[in-house]
Amino acid sequence: MTRLQAVFWDVDGTLADTELNGHRHAFNQAFSDCGLSWNWNEELYSELLSIPGGRQRMQFYAERLGDTLDAAFLDRLRQSKQQNYLKVVSSGAITLRPGVSRLLQEINKADVQQWIVTSSGEASVLALLESFPSELTDIFQGMVTADDVERHKPHPDPYQLALERSESDRATVVVFEDSTPGLLSARAAGLRCVLTPSPWDKELENSQQHASAVIDQLGEDDQKARIFSGPPCAGGLITLEYLELLLSAPSR
Structure with missing residues (x-):
């Protein structure tokens, strides 16, 4: 069995449920501010x-309304949004998904x-990491964020950079993702993806066949993982052994 060398984690919707009750509130407060x-x-x-990255999301929405936001105003919006997101995270409103810890x-x-590989900015990621329980302190060896690449997911650039920085062989890496852009990014980089x-990604049903496994969550003793596609997992828990099993399976 191939030995696992690295795991690359997406953040929003994968490590934690940050979107609707975290980032969305921070965006709305930034708009008001x-x-x-x-x-x-x-x-x-x-x-x-469906638009990865907060800055790109705001720019897309402005264009859809027929508005034009200059770079300076977008920077101001992004900074305000980040500050408001830090407040949300520090309030304890964001929790890890089942089985992640x-x-x-x-x-x-x-x-x-x-490693963390995300379309969010570094400040948002660091704030979330600081809210993690003490047993998860320094759990990650590094990160690739929106600040590190020009082309974001679904382009392969974030995962290509993570491969370079971690000095990992792509055949020994597993990615965790929750969205179509993330899945396409991982697959374009030649990586296996769980x-x-x-629930808000309406396009995912058309592309999830490219994932090595599709599951509802990672599983706890009292909350077993459901496998929608991919190998069955023992005891309803996604484990290190399960990830190494995926490495040995034919790439999809």
């Missing part, structure tokens, strides 16, 4: 999540590298 009348309700925000610790004990689908 900067004098915009925009308000992204859950339905609209779910639609806009368990698997992070299991992988860490096996001395397997773990998908935990986000």
